[in-house]
Amino acid sequence: MSTRRIRVAAPTRRIWVASATAAVLTLGLLAPSGSSTAAPPDTAAPAAGPSVKLAAGETALVRFRLPDEAMLRDLVAGGADVAARPRTTLGQVQVDLVVTDQELAALTARGAVATQLIQTATEGSARVAASRQAARTLAVNTDTLQFLQSYWWTADGQSFLAVQVATTATDDPDVEITVTWKTADGTTGSFPLSRFEDSGEYQYHVALPQPVPAQPVTVTASSSLGGTTRAIRPTAWPGATPPPLPAGYQKDFIAAYLTPTDIQARIKRLKRQYPALVDVIDLPDKTQGYRRTAAAYLGNTADAAVVVESVKFGDQKMNGVQVKSVNPGKKNKPLNATYKDRVLTVSLATDAAGTAISTTDDVAAFVKARYPQEFNAFVEDGSAGKLMPVAGPARLDDGLDGTEVSKKPWTVQAMRLGSVRDGSKIGVLAYSQEHAREWATPLVTMEFAERLLANYATDAETRSLLDNVDVFVLPVVNPDGANYAFNDYNFQRKNLVNHCTGASRDPARANSWGVDVNRNYTVGSYFDGYVGGSANCLSGTYSGTSELSEAESRNVIALAESHPNIKFAMNVHSYGGYFMWPPGSYKADGRITLPRPSIEESAYFMESAKRIIGAIRSSRGTVTWPSYTGPVADVLYSAAGNSADQLYYELGILAWDFEVGNDLWNAETQEWEGVGFQPPYDEAHAESQEYASGLVELVRVARDLAAEGAVQP
Ligand SMILES: [Zn+2]
16 A cells, blocks of 8 residues: 555666666776765865765665766766756755665765765655554544634623634534633633534534623634644624714604504504605405404313314404303203304203213214304313313303404505605515514614605715615514514414314413414425424414415515515514524435525625624624624524525525524623513614614615616616
8 A cells, every 4th residue: 555655766766776786887986885985075065964874785865965967977877866856066966866775885985975864765664654643643632623703893892702613523522622812912811612513413613702801813722632723813893884874863763662553553654754755565465363263161171171162253253152061951861052142052961860971072073063153162181081061151252352453354564665666776675573572673674664764855875775775664574463462472473373273272272373474485494394393383483384374474475576676685583683694494304404695695695794783783882793693594593484585595585684682791790691572672672773773774785786786676
């Protein structure tokens, strides 16, 4: 295996050896061995170089100083193995020759001075072996580290450092990586990173942004396996600031949390106030509305009960309907039921002694079969096969507590803002509250819309934006879920459509029903085998019965499809402080993501993101972390069937996602603290202001890219 490396001079050498005796004899080079060497008389150089000795029979590569060029010519003519180009300086010739011990002695006798033993022939083989051993040792014991990110920024007077480091020892879960920073005044410190895996695959090592006393001028990383990086200089993040706002710029149009009803009213008001700049678009698919079927437990859930549920919604005269079970008071009666005057009476079967003998299963099946247009009925979980008690009356109720909310199917509305709304200008779509509980998000989009409208008349920059960009704002994608979140269950994420069957329809599960609107789209969906959606109707990420099964998701796509000039979109969510773009999902096996954007598009995404993050920062100093800026699938999680992926992959829209509500730095505890979906209003207000600035910057990005010709309406 090592012959390839050690045959260096062998072929030529054999020729020389074969002819060497003749050659040197002819030239009289050979002299008796053991004769003394002498420096050439015409040089002042040292009498001899380091003493070069070869063992008997040894061959080596040796550097010689020859007394004159004639000797070199003799050697070449004699077929000597001249290993490198000879150099002549001041009449002296330096030449590297492969020689045997005998040839060395002969040359020395002729006045050549051996100045360096470069290597013996056998050393070659030894060095191959040594190099391989060293490589093996290195691979086992050390790794190579690389900084994927190294950024710093200052917020509220506190500097932070954020890094990501990758090790080549990807499969070793025990590798510990430490980052050491240094500031300009020589202060240093260090902190550990944690291994980050996603879907079972190593991504990198990372830590939350770390407080540092000042701008770090260098960072290095070292690993427990011995790997180290060279010192690098962290980059300022995001490195972009928006143009300053002019004097008199109007903002802060948000005074409180806004329900879907509030937002509907405000959209109406804005249309009235700015008729030349606003269209209101009624989206095609009405939602179910703030409605549910009405249900009641007949019996006692601790013992035996059947759930009786209306087929129609509660507000369709089914709330308040009563249901009861009775013993008919006669022997050997079959199971029966009557429904009149809004009372469903179940007459239980009796035996020869007049004892009621119907089971819960009997009753549920009977009611459902007898009144398919009016009632659904099923055995409560845990009551299967039990004897049905005499019970009731129980009142059916839809469980909805909101009294100020319309019960009609909801018309979802978008605003179209701009002075030219004919499709000839580049379009930007901002949409929010796909997820019901994310209450700060419509505040962001409403503040954004109102800033553009209010400043159009007085601010030249705003005028330029609305003259050159067609802005679509859809503040509440999921109004029914939002109404439920405001009135019934604050943490409602999904819509109000209940696709559950059987015991999952138990009203005890009411807060788990609904479809995750942002898992109901067509690209990279659960139905396509991607990660992050669910077939379980009770899951927080339930994907629906099929792609686009829900009015809410169909509306978003309908809006984008009917306005093909839309080339940018921002899907506003909360919370966590993320700034993301496609791909938004992957398949678990191999963590295969949807296709990555091209290098050019990735650069657009990143450069635009930095501008927008700079604008967000301009409000109160909030800095979205570099580690939270990137493709959804990389920085957050796989979200199968999300809207941004459909907009991007199917409609060619540069589609981003915000997670507003960045973690806040607690200087006392030195910890980052989460803000949640429904923070105290002051925090939600601050989020609306800073992220509205981000959306305005997105419009500026769109205008600028359109002006450059990089995107066309
Ligand atoms: Zn969300």
